[in-house]
Amino acid sequence: MNRLLGQRLVIATHNPGKLREIAELVAPRGITALGAAELGLPEPEETGTTFEANAELKARAAATASGLPALADDSGLVVPALNGAPGIYSARWAGAARDFSVAMAKVEEQLAGKLDRRAYFVAVLALAWPDGAVTTFRGEAHGDLVWPPRGKNGFGYDPMFRPEGRGMTFGEMPPAEKRELNHRARAFAKFEAACLQ
Numbered sequence: 001m002n003r004l005l006g007q008r009l010v011i012a013t014h015n016p017g018k019l020r021e022i023a024e025l026v027a028p029r030g031i032t033a034l035g036a037a038e039l040g041l042p043e044p045e046e047t048g049t050t051f052e053a054n055a056e057l058k059a060r061a062a063a064t065a066s067g068l069p070a071l072a073d074d075s076g077l078v079v080p081a082l083n084g085a086p087g088i089y090s091a092r093w094a095g096a097a098r099d100f101s102v103a104m105a106k107v108e109e110q111l112a113g114k115l116d117r118r119a120y121f122v123a124v125l126a127l128a129w130p131d132g133a134v135t136t137f138r139g140e141a142h143g144d145l146v147w148p149p150r151g152k153n154g155f156g157y158d159p160m161f162r163p164e165g166r167g168m169t170f171g172e173m174p175p176a177e178k179r180e181l182n183h184r185a186r187a188f189a190k191f192e193a194a195c196l197q
């Protein structure tokens with residue numbers, strides 16, 4: 001049942017890069033996307049210990065505050081050779097200034113001397129309703145890390161992440177090519193299959 005058709009949907013993120021990507025995914029579906037910042041919604045503290053828990057708490061907070069269905073994204077870069085770091089702390093590694101050149105340099109510094117440069121992005125989308133019901137959808141994109149960072153497209157860790165089988169980093173790819181391959185679009189495809197048919 002498509003309860004979302006013709007609805008307004010809050011995109012419960014304060015990250016402009018995510019908002020742009022999610023709004024582009026939602027646009028063709030006849031849904032009006034509203035950003036959390038434009039609605040003046042507060043940014044909840046991410047107290048969860050998993051991507052799922054943090055996505056749920058952000059979606060719930062936005063749905064409760066706005067009285068509308070809300071879609072939140074919790075995501076991050078997982079590096080197995082760093083025991084999964086930065087993982088759910090991916091935004092926090094960039095510090096209060098959200099400087100991802102600093103966060104990427106930190107990843108590279110910790111990888112020094114390690115041969116295993118594999119990494120993957122995770123995105124968990126949570127859809128919450130004002131009555132408290134929540135569903136989550138997970139997508140992943142696997143690849144490896146290059147140094148120095150390359151390209152100015154995308155956001156966050158994109159300039160150092162090269163998806164499997166491609167020569168270009170997400171930072172070098174045109175947005176349409178990142179859309180075919182990325183974790184957020186993969187999670188969105190599951191959300192679409194479950195909620196927008």
Ligand code: ITT
Pocket residue numbers: 012013014015018043046058073074075076077090091100121154155156157158170182184
């Ligand atoms: P909201 O909580 O308001 O959505 P945030 O940036 O704090 O914004 P997260 O806690 O989910 O969101 O942090 C995820 C971080 O992981 C994000 O800041 C990016 O740096 C990184 N990240 C997630 N998806 C990415 C992508 O597609 N490309 C590059 N980096 C990404």
